[in-house]
Amino acid sequence: KAGVTQTPRYLIKTRGQQVTLSCSPISGHRSVSWYQQTPGQGLQFLFEYFSETQRNKGNFPGRFSGRQFSNSRSEMNVSTLELGDSALYLCASRSGARNQPQHFGDGTRLSIL
Amino acid sequence: GQNIDQPTEMTATEGAIVQINCTYQTSGFNGLFWYQQHAGEAPTFLSYNVLDGLEEKGRFSSFLSRSKGYSYLLLKELQMKDSASYLCAVRALGSGGGADGLTFGKGTHLIIQP
Helix, strand or coil: CCCCEEECCEEEECCCCCEEEEEECCCCCCEEEEEEEECCCEEEEEEEEECCEEEEECCCCCCEEEEECCCCCEEEEECCCCHHHCEEEEEEEECCCCCCCCEECCCEEEEEC | CCEEECCCEEEEECCCCEEEEEEEECCCEEEEEEEEECCCCCCEEEEEECCCEEEEECCEEEEEECCCCEEEEEECCCCHHHCEEEEEEEEECCCCCCCCCEEECCCEEEEEEC
């Protein structure tokens, strides 16, 4: 079974630009969550989608948004990029059961110049 | 909100045993997960506890006490490949992380020495 796939792996942008990251979950997984990981703050929850609906959202500004498609693939968008947005963005998928763990992709490393 | 504390760094010797502690404050506790993350790689799932007690899985065991807001990850027969960051994560209901979003500690960087 293929794991969680994130594209691109690396991305360099400049301040003020916007970026879209993509995540394909494990086949059959309907829940997709996004996290931001930085050395100072660790892993922080961005949002979670299930069946094309955003179920939960972390404490991030509205510049961070996402969506999920009918095939469970998800995209995350960050607008008006700031230097502080430089981070590793991780996507995780999970089957519907609550006691099942989230499985992470390798992430997209975003650098803002 | 939620608060999760774990030591920043620990050092242990190959072949020995190490215990990584995690304390948390949260309302609506709904499970605790441990993940391992090697540098430059994705976190990988190690264990899950939702009821009090010990869960054993090979060289790895995890313990939970809900009344104390405390968990630990026990690693036995340490190998050099166990050098990694270990992340404690709590799932809670009705929190900023939502019913299914995990709140992670900042991780414990474990260094294994020969």
